[in-house]
Amino acid sequence: RARGTKDVVEAVKYARKHGLAFAVKGGGHTPANLGLADGGMTLDLSLMRGVAVDPVARTAVVDGGSLLGDIDRETALYNLCVPLGHAPVTGMGLALGGGVGIAARMLGPTCDHIVGATVVAADGQVHTLSASGGSGEGAHAGDSKGARAGEGKGAGEGGVGDQELLWGLRGAGAALGVVTKLVFRLEDISGNVGGYFVWPDDPSHATFKAVARWMCDVGYDLPGFGCNLSWSNQPKEAGGPVLMSQVAFLGSPATVESRMAALQPLRDLKPVIDNVRPGGYLDAQFAMMNFLKAAPPHFEVWATGNMPRASLTPAALDALTAALIDGHPPPHVCPGSAVVFDLWGKKLLGSSSPVALAAGRAELSWLALTGWTDPAHAPAAAAYSLAVRSAVGAAAHG
Structure with a gap:
């Protein structure tokens, strides 16, 4: 059970070294059963449930084990929201597959609101991604200190590879790495x-x-x-x-x-x-x-x-x-x-x-x-x- 990005890096490297089947469990809400690896390693992120809201920038930094209810409670304090799914017990990984709830027809799916992420790739490299194309400092990388967009295997010059990775996370990211943090753009709901x-x-x-x-x-x-x-x-x-x-x-x-x-x-x-x-x-x-x-x-x-x-x-x-x-x-x-x-x-x-x-x-x-x-x-x-x-x-x- 990981407590931060460092634990995730160690787990990924261990599974790679020993040739283990590998799965990531966030909220545990996965009809496709992607959160369990029979006979392999299941990495449980449920201890990582922090949500940090910046009401001025209208962004929220969400840890990988957070549930939708965690996000809604924290953002609603400021009359802000991310359009999420119907069930508060679903994990934030919903965003990696799209994310549709009652607000989606007004605001679009959850994945359209991803503006940053911290991702541990299959080689253990940490990528801190930002929609701005910069170093990803706005992603509040926290325990992934030193990781920069453009570093690591497959990252192109100027961070092109990481920008493609961020694009891929918006709806098709379940197999692109272990996402330890997502940064969401928030919407005003003050007149709801x-x-x-x-x-x-x-x-x-x-x-x-x-x-x-x-x-x-x-x-x-x-x-x-x-x-x-x-x-x-x-x-x-x-x-x-x-x-x-x-x-x-x-x-x-x-x-x-x-x-x-x-x-x-x-x-x-x-x-x-x-x-x-x-x-x-x-x-x-x-x-x-x-x-x-x-x-x-x-x-x-x-x-x-x-x-x-x-x-x-x-x-x-x-x-x-x-x-x-x-x-x-x-x-x-x-x-x-x-x-x-x-x-x-x-x-x-x-x-x-x-x-x-x-x-x-x-x-x-x-x-x-x-x-x-x-x-x-x-x-x-x-x-x-x-x-x-x-x-x-x-x-x-x-």
């Missing part, structure tokens, strides 16, 4: 409205369909607005199943009243929890914690994709609801499951990052996360995931 709504699911899923329709027909075109809609299969004795929508408006403080009024159609659906308020962006970012705390440790399989809004016709929405919700295995078979729809589009699709390019012109993203605890239930989870892919794929293409 945010929070979340919770509704009980009903047998006909009328509320789920109404919120989904509102997202597509109204929410998509609201200026500065981002939201999602999730369904979780909590058992009845735990108050489930439930629906939740994380929402955020970003913009001028002068527009707060009109933005609160724009959400009245969601309030008309009689949520059992409504904590959406001026300045509630942090509440929106932490909304999933109750679900995450309730879910037991489990295995997971994911199905995910995207679609244009026009494809979500009433008939398609009925078919998707049947596949995603009615077709889901019961809670005693697959606890800890969720279905999430996200609004995309806008600035997210204007990004040149891999996550945006892969989305094409999609305006909606969907995710079906299926969890199970008993290995005997793995076939049911896998069958559901395949059925969802088939159903959503057909709807997405009309």
